[in-house]
Amino acid sequence: MLRILNKIRKTGIVTEPVSKDPELEALGIELKRLVDLRMRGSFAIREVDSGSCNACELEVHALNNPYYDIERFGVHFVASPRHADALLVTGPVSRHMAAALKRTYDATPAPKWVIAMGDCTINGGEFGCNYATIGAVERVVPVDLVIPGCPPTPTVLMQGLLALLQA
Amino acid sequence: MSRFDWLSELLARCEDEHVLVRHGSATRLALVHLLDIDHEDWGRFAEVAQQQGCRWVALWADQIDADDFNIDVCFEYHGDYLVVRAPLAIRQPVLPSHTPWFPAANRPERHLQDMFGIAFSDHPDSRRWTRHQAWPEGQYPLRRDFPAGGEPTDDTPPDSAYPFFQAQGAGVYEIPVGPVHAGIIEPGHFRFQAVGETVLNLEERLGYVHKGIEKTAEGRDAAAAARLAGRVSGDSTVAHSWAACMAMERAARIGVPARALALRAVLAERERVANHLGDIGAICNDVGFAFALYQFSRLREDWQRLNRTVFGHRLLMDRVIPGGVAADIDAAQVDELLRQHSTLQAELDELIPMLDDNPSLEDRLLGTGVLTTETAAQLGVVGYVGKASGIDYDLRRDHAYAPYHRLQVESPLYHDGDVASRLKVRADEIGHALNLMEQLLSGLPDGETHIDWQAPASNAEGLGLVEGWRGEILCYVRFGEAGRVARFFPRDPSWLNWPALEQLIHGNIVPDFPVCNKSVNGSYSGHDL
Numbered sequence: 001m002l003r004i005l006n007k008i009r010k011t012g013i014v015t016e017p018v019s020k021d022p023e024l025e026a027l028g029i030e031l032k033r034l035v036d037l038r039m040r041g042s043f044a045i046r047e048v049d050s051g052s053c054n055a056c057e058l059e060v061h062a063l064n065n066p067y068y069d070i071e072r073f074g075v076h077f078v079a080s081p082r083h084a085d086a087l088l089v090t091g092p093v094s095r096h097m098a099a100a101l102k103r104t105y106d107a108t109p110a111p112k113w114v115i116a117m118g119d120c121t122i123n124g125g126e127f128g129c130n131y132a133t134i135g136a137v138e139r140v141v142p143v144d145l146v147i148p149g150c151p152p153t154p155t156v157l158m159q160g161l162l163a164l165l166q167a
Numbered sequence: 168m169s170r171f172d173w174l175s176e177l178l179a180r181c182e183d184e185h186v187l188v189r190h191g192s193a194t195r196l197a198l199v200h201l202l203d204i205d206h207e208d209w210g211r212f213a214e215v216a217q218q219q220g221c222r223w224v225a226l227w228a229d230q231i232d233a234d235d236f237n238i239d240v241c242f243e244y245h246g247d248y249l250v251v252r253a254p255l256a257i258r259q260p261v262l263p264s265h266t267p268w269f270p271a272a273n274r275p276e277r278h279l280q281d282m283f284g285i286a287f288s289d290h291p292d293s294r295r296w297t298r299h300q301a302w303p304e305g306q307y308p309l310r311r312d313f314p315a316g317g318e319p320t321d322d323t324p325p326d327s328a329y330p331f332f333q334a335q336g337a338g339v340y341e342i343p344v345g346p347v348h349a350g351i352i353e354p355g356h357f358r359f360q361a362v363g364e365t366v367l368n369l370e371e372r373l374g375y376v377h378k379g380i381e382k383t384a385e386g387r388d389a390a391a392a393a394r395l396a397g398r399v400s401g402d403s404t405v406a407h408s409w410a411a412c413m414a415m416e417r418a419a420r421i422g423v424p425a426r427a428l429a430l431r432a433v434l435a436e437r438e439r440v441a442n443h444l445g446d447i448g449a450i451c452n453d454v455g456f457a458f459a460l461y462q463f464s465r466l467r468e469d470w471q472r473l474n475r476t477v478f479g480h481r482l483l484m485d486r487v488i489p490g491g492v493a494a495d496i497d498a499a500q501v502d503e504l505l506r507q508h509s510t511l512q513a514e515l516d517e518l519i520p521m522l523d524d525n526p527s528l529e530d531r532l533l534g535t536g537v538l539t540t541e542t543a544a545q546l547g548v549v550g551y552v553g554k555a556s557g558i559d560y561d562l563r564r565d566h567a568y569a570p571y572h573r574l575q576v577e578s579p580l581y582h583d584g585d586v587a588s589r590l591k592v593r594a595d596e597i598g599h600a601l602n603l604m605e606q607l608l609s610g611l612p613d614g615e616t617h618i619d620w621q622a623p624a625s626n627a628e629g630l631g632l633v634e635g636w637r638g639e640i641l642c643y644v645r646f647g648e649a650g651r652v653a654r655f656f657p658r659d660p661s662w663l664n665w666p667a668l669e670q671l672i673h674g675n676i677v678p679d680f681p682v683c684n685k686s687v688n689g690s691y692s693g694h695d696l
Contacts, residue, residue, distance in 0.1 A: 003520075003521055003524075004458055004521055004525075007458075007462070007517060007518070007521065008458065014465055047351045048347060049351075049352070049376070050354075051376045051377075051378055051692075052353070052376070052692065053398040053400060053692045054400060054401040054402050054690065054691070054692050055398070055404065056401070057351050057353065057401075058401065058402060058445070059481070059482075061445070062464075062468060062471070064464070065461070065464035065465060065467070066464065066465050066468075067465065077351055079349035079350070080349070081347075091376065092378060094301075094376050094377055094378050094695075095299075095301035095319075095323035095377075096299040096300070096301055096323070096326070096375045096376070096377055096695075097346065097354055097376065098323045099322075099323065099324060099325035100325065100346045100347055100354065125398070126394055126395050126398045127378045127383060127398070128383060129316070130315050130316055130317065130378075130379040130382060130383050131301065131302055131308055131313070131314070131318075131379055131382065132301050132308070132317070132377050132379035132382075133378050134323075150484065151401070151482070153475075153481060
């Protein structure tokens with residue numbers, strides 16, 4: 001136990017101090033300000049994988065690592081769509097996930113946003129539109145914001161969230 | 168032992184069982200032996216292979232003209248790979264099942280049943296597998312007459328009528344989970360039958376992220392096929408694109424420069440380390456030990472950031488291309504990588520003993536989700552799932568491909584088969600990967616990083632085999648006219664490891680399912696294709 005405490009003490013806080021990275025500073029402070037202003041300090045997101053290759057999920061995970069620690073800006077990922085202000089959707093929408101995506105959307109209380117993450121959500125990406133994929137999230141549920149990239153980096157994701165709140 | 172010195176024994180067994188081997192070739196699929204048999208002998212060959220002690224690796228089909236399929240099955244024995252091929256007429260697409268001899272063939276056969284309309288007689292479970300409701304029963308996407316775009320309707324209904332296994336009895340209840348899970352993970356459905364907290368039975372229902380990868384590969388050139396392969400499973404992008412490029416390069420009979428091979432291995436080992444770091448943190452987090460999650464996700468982020476600085480992509484996508492790699496490093500970058508290795512090693516020297524000595528972690532991980540060596544061998548599991556259950560197999564050592572053939576490859580082995588063992592394998596493999604990268608970077612060959620791609624002749628085919636971070640990846644490619652891919656089949660290790668989860672969960676409590684699942688960490692995307 002002492003060793004664990006000691007390691008925690010030695011590691012210190014690696015969360016990027018907003019003064020260290022000017023990009024993250026502007027991004028984080030502005031994101032927090034808008035979450036406070038528009039979302040009463042709490043912005044809840046439900047992530048829905050609708051056929052992603054799992055790369056997008058890895059980068060969403062990264063937002064919760066101690067470097068980005070996106071929760072300090074008031075953004076958190078929730079387990080149920082019932083608790084969500086927005087859905088973050090990845091993948092080209094496999095037809096086998098279409099009904100589940102729609103139901104998740106319907107289960108999210110209005111007003112709600114849909115953020116489409118990654119190139120696949122725009123035009124199916126490398127998978128395109130075929131017998132098994134619908135090829136764009138907006139063909140299944142209305143999309144408020146698209147964050148391109150394969151996959152988008154955590155920083156690009158944060159910029160996307162900021163853009164959504166600025167709109 | 169020399170390669171394939173067991174083959175004569177197998178051929179003698181074939182003769183005893185009246186399996187007619189029409190033709191054998193050591194060259195048509197380079198480095199792999201190809202045997203042609205009649206489809207009538209298909210089932211008997213499985214019996215022969217089982218008697219020999221072969222491991223069942225993969226099954227795929229290929230429609231070669233309007234009237235015929237080729238059916239291929241791949242076996243491994245002592246690090247040698249054997250592909251057995253039988254022709255099958257489309258008008259009578261029935262084969263004896265291999266599942267009675269090799270349980271691993273179960274889902275792959277159902278995949279062929281859904282995708283090609285090939286029926287397997289004596290199959291213990293003929294329910295659909297890959298197909299939900301995206302295309303109607305009686306239509307088969309991988310047949311030539313099926314249009315790539317399908318005949319899409321506006322709505323694809325959910326697959327609500329799938330006949331799940333049912334259990335009844337006093338106090339037995341059912342828990343359906345998914346496809347959308349509580350965490351940020353891929354979609355799939357798990358159906359539990361439980362009594363109290365104890366799991367009686369778990370049934371997996373996958374296929375939700377089926378994206379038509381095999382079909383959409385058809386007609387692509389080599390570069391586009393490699394990009395697609397890099398997205399079969401995003402966490403294994405290096406390994407899958409390497410396996411696909413290896414298959415295509417073998418088909419085209421081109422040699423890749425030594426520097427490119429070394430860099431491919433560096434990329435593959437970096438991918439292994441990144442995923443293992445993430446998994447160790449996540450496994451600990453699934454039993455509430457957040458300290459490890461934050462420490463290991465910090466190390467993973469450092470690792471991914473250097474990926475971006477040195478190789479240009481945080482997950483290393485599209486760095487492996489046909490003919491070589493699309494990345495090069497200079498001496499300063501080599502130093503930078505080596506410095507990161509020392510830093511990581513020092514961190515692990517401190518952190519891993521903390522995990523080992525933590526009683527509450529031990530309490531949750533030790534003896535949880537046990538996969539016995541016997542079950543592991545029956546299922547033919549690979550990678551860390553196998554190595555934690557006494558299955559000592561690693562392609563990099565046992566079927567050494569360049570550049571691993573000139574390296575000292577170590578592979579961990581444990582026998583308890585529990586979550587703790589699967590965690591230990593990952594921790595050991597990080598150390599071994601660091602050693603491999605030291606060897607690779609200290610002797611990095613000079614020269615080109617790629618050579619020009621040369622499209623192979625029509626019908627040229629190749630098989631790629633790579634040890635990804637999850638285990639053995641197989642990729643089959645056949646070219647058609649003008650250097651366009653006619654058939655692409657990547658077999659992710661998850662095909663072999665997913666069934667193990669259904670077994671190792673028996674008798675565990677429902678709340679331990681997340682950690683058991685994470686310890687196996689099958690790829691949904693890589694499996695659903």
